[in-house]
Amino acid sequence: MLTIGPHQHASQVIIAPMAGVTDKPYRNMCREFGAHWMVSEMITSDVRLWKSVKSRQRLAYHDEPGPRWIQIAGAEPEMMAEAASLNQARGAQIIDINMGCPAKKVCNKQAGSALLRDEKLVAKILEAVVAAVDVPVTLKIRLGWCKETQNAPTIARIAESAGVSLLTVHGRTRACKFAGDVDYQAIAGVVDAVSIPVVANGDIDSAQKARVVLDQTGAAAVMLGRATQGHPWLAATVDHYLRTGEMKINPVDSEIKRALIVHVGDLVQFYGEVLGARIARKHVGWYLSGRVSVEFMRKFNGLQSAEEQVEAIIEAFLEEMAA
Numbered sequence: 001m002l003t004i005g006p007h008q009h010a011s012q013v014i015i016a017p018m019a020g021v022t023d024k025p026y027r028n029m030c031r032e033f034g035a036h037w038m039v040s041e042m043i044t045s046d047v048r049l050w051k052s053v054k055s056r057q058r059l060a061y062h063d064e065p066g067p068r069w070i071q072i073a074g075a076e077p078e079m080m081a082e083a084a085s086l087n088q089a090r091g092a093q094i095i096d097i098n099m100g101c102p103a104k105k106v107c108n109k110q111a112g113s114a115l116l117r118d119e120k121l122v123a124k125i126l127e128a129v130v131a132a133v134d135v136p137v138t139l140k141i142r143l144g145w146c147k148e149t150q151n152a153p154t155i156a157r158i159a160e161s162a163g164v165s166l167l168t169v170h171g172r173t174r175a176c177k178f179a180g181d182v183d184y185q186a187i188a189g190v191v192d193a194v195s196i197p198v199v200a201n202g203d204i205d206s207a208q209k210a211r212v213v214l215d216q217t218g219a220a221a222v223m224l225g226r227a228t229q230g231h232p233w234l235a236a237t238v239d240h241y242l243r244t245g246e247m248k249i250n251p252v253d254s255e256i257k258r259a260l261i262v263h264v265g266d267l268v269q270f271y272g273e274v275l276g277a278r279i280a281r282k283h284v285g286w287y288l289s290g291r292v293s294v295e296f297m298r299k300f301n302g303l304q305s306a307e308e309q310v311e312a313i314i315e316a317f318l319e320e321m322a323a
Contacts, residue, residue, distance in 0.1 A: 002037070002197065002220055002221050003197070004067070004094055004136045004138065004165050004166050004197070005094070005135065005136030005165050006136075007066070007067045007093065007094065007136070009036050009037065010243060011035075011036040011037055011221075011235075011239045012214070012220065012221040012222060012239065012242055013035070013036075013037065013210070013221065013222055013223075013224060013235045013236075013238045013239040013242070014037040014038065014039065014168070014199060014221055014222070014223045014224070014235075015027075015030055015035055015037065015038035015039065015223070015224055015225075015228055015235050016039060016168075016201060016223045016224060016225035016228075017039040017040055017041055017042055017071040017096065017098070017140070018041065018225060018226070018229075019041050019042050020041070020282075021041070021229060022038060022039065022040060022041050023041055023057065023058070023270070024057075024060060024061060024064065024266075024270055025263060025266035025267050025270050026232065026263075026283075027040070027064065028064075028266060029232040029259060029262070029263050029266070030228070030232045030235060030236075031065065032232075032259070032262075033232050033233035033235075033236045033251075033259075034233070034235070034236030034239070034240075035232070035235035035236055035239075036239075037067070037069065037221075037235075038069065038235075039069045039070075039071050039096050039140075040058065040061060040068075040069065040070045040071055041058050041071070042058075042071050042072070042073045042098050042101065043055065043058050043059060043070060043071065043072050043073070043083070043087070044072075044073060044074065044083075045072050045073060045074030045076070045079045045080045045082070045083035045084075046074065046079060046083075047079075047082060047083060047086060057270070057271070059087075059090060060270075061090070061091065061092070062090055062091040066093050067093045067094055068091055068092050068093045068094070069092075069093065069094040069096060069138075070087050070092040070094070070095060070096065071095075071096040071097070071098050071140070072084060072087065072095060072096070072097060072098065072129075073097075073098040073101065073112060074125075075114075075115060075121070075125075076125075077121075077124040077125045077127075077128035077129075078128065080097070080125050080128060080129050081128040081129050081131070081132035082132070084129045084132050084133045084137070085132045085133055088133045088134065088135050092135065093135055093136075094135055094136050094137075094138060094165075095129065095133055095135060095136070095137050095138070096137075096138045096139070096140060096168075097125065097126065097129060097137065097138070097139045097140070097164075098112055098140055099112065099113060099115045099116060099122065099139060099140065099141045099142075099155070100112065100113050100140040100141050100142045100168075100170050101113060112174075113141070113142050113145065113173075113174035114145070114174070116141060116142065116144055116145050116149075116151060116152075116155060116174070117145050117149070119151065119154060119155065119158060122155060122158055122159075123158050123161075123162060126139065126158065126159055126162035126163075126164055127162045127163075130162055130163040130164065136165035136166070137163065137164050137165060138164060138165055138166040138167070138168065139155075139159050139164050139166075139167050139168070140167075140168040140169075140170070140201075141155055141156075141167065141168070141169055141170070142169070142170045142172055142173055142174055143169065143170075143171060143172060143173050143183060143186050143187075144173050144174070145173060145174050147173055149173075150173060150186065152169055152186065152187075152189070152190045153189055153190050153192075153193035153194075156169075156190045156193050156194045156196075156198070157193055157194060159194070159196070160194045160195065160196050164196065165196060165197075166196060166197045166198075166199065166220075167190070167194065167196060167197070167198050167199065168198075168199040168201050168223050169186075169187045169190050169198060169199070169200065169201060170182075170201040170202045171183045171184055171186055171187045171200065171201065171202040171203075172202060181203075182202035182203045184200065184202075184213055184216045184217050185216070185217075187200045187202075187217045187219060188216065188217040188218055188219075191217055191218045191219055192218070197219075197220035197221065198217075198219050198220060199219055199220060199221045199222065199223050200213050200214070200217045200219035200221075200222050200223070201222070201223035201225065202225075204222050204223070204224055204225075204227065204238075205224075205226075205227035206227075206238070207237055207238045207240075207241030207242070207247060207248075208241070210222045210224075210238045210241070210242060211241065211242060214242070222238070224238065229283075229286045230283065230285075230286025230287040230288075230289060231286075232259065232263075233250065233251055233259075236248065237250065253317055254317075256287065256317075257313060257314065257317045259287075260283075260284060260287050260288075260313050261310050261313060261314075263280070263283060263287075264276075264277075264280045264283075264284070264306050264309050264310060264313070265306060265310075267279050267280045267283070267306075268280070268306040273305060273306065274304075276306060277303065277304060277305055277306050277309060280306070280309055281300065281301045284297075284300060284309065284313065285297055285300075285301075288313075288316065291316070292316050296312075296316060299312070300312050
């Protein structure tokens with residue numbers, strides 16, 4: 001049973017915040033397959049930028065089922081506190097703070113994983129955000145800035161002292177980005193350092209791997225990231241295995257085809273015809289990876305409307321089932 005403030009559920013599986021991936025249509029699809037916990041795309045803490053199209057889309061979560069877990073990013077305590085408070089007013093039920101993003105454009109603003117180099121600033125941000133809201137505050141970090149400065153246990157204790165309700169640890173440093181092996185033993189060290197729930201993150205791509213990581217780290221839950229791309233049912237599959245020890249059968253072709261068609265439709269409804277069809281290309285590529293030819297995807301990526309995309313998806317499945 002995972003508990004975050006007043007929110008409690010038997011699922012030990014969380015879908016990670018991923019910019020350009022875990023938007024509202026994607027979250028809806030994951031919920032349809034049975035996922036419970038998921039974190040929004042990163043939202044800037046600079047409210048002056050909230051009038052942009054991208055920010056307005058990322059802030060459109062008020063009518064989603066709970067728990068609405070919203071991630072904010074920034075490097076100024078007052079700005080982060082204001083962003084957290086305004087998100088709570090918009091309907092956010094859990095506020096997550098990003099101190100793990102390794103992207104250069106984020107770190108260059110001293111946000112994301114760059115904050116791990118300034119423990120005093122980390123404390124100020126966490127204390128300010130926790131004081132600004134009445135909902136639980138969570139934190140996502142990496143092991144440290146680089147191999148020589150791994151300070152995740154220290155950051156974890158700072159978070160616990162500040163009143164953070166849950167901590168997610170990606171088992172790499174910022175310098176590693178997404179390369180190399182994940183250090184699950186280091187995550188276990190963070191689990192031992194604090195009494196708040198710790199979530200293990202990094203390269204968890206199957207139900208069996210999730211079980212091994214939970215056993216190895218002692219974490220309260222796992223967070224799935226890139227492995228869910230094109231597999232919005234994966235969180236529910238992992239959750240079922242962790243609870244029962246039995247593998248849940250993956251969706252059959254007809255279910256995947258229906259999910260794809262619904263997803264494309266939701267993207268167009270949410271983003272509009274032109275942008276929705278464009279964003280759909282990467283999702284369809286993930287769904288159909290290994291199922292269709294490079295030539296099919298090349299043609300698909302040239303389609304300009306959702307109607308054409310749906311026709312192509314149906315045709316692809318008919319061809320595969322006839323093969």
